[in-house]
Amino acid sequence: MVVVVVVVVVVVVVVVVVMVVVVVVVVVEVVVVIVILIVIFFTFHRSKDMEIVIITHTTQHTYRVSQEECARLRESVPYVKVY
Numbered sequence: 001m002v003v004v005v006v007v008v009v010v011v012v013v014v015v016v017v018v019m020v021v022v023v024v025v026v027v028v029e030v031v032v033v034i035v036i037l038i039v040i041f042f043t044f045h046r047s048k049d050m051e052i053v054i055i056t057h058t059t060q061h062t063y064r065v066s067q068e069e070c071a072r073l074r075e076s077v078p079y080v081k082v083y
Contacts, residue, residue, distance in 0.1 A: 029058060039076065 026058060033059070040073065
């Protein structure tokens, strides 16, 4: 009986830890997308000639910007790949 209780407790703890990790990953992705959106909005909101696609593990966002703005974004945000 004690072994069953211990196994159940361990399983519950593992499930809770996995859920917390998933929530943290999603929150980090949302924060990264928000930061990128702020950079795009305040820096690159004039002409809109090219598309920028922001892809995270769970979402995809597409934005249109000029070639110059695309180059500036590529320089200012090194972890963003611009295609």
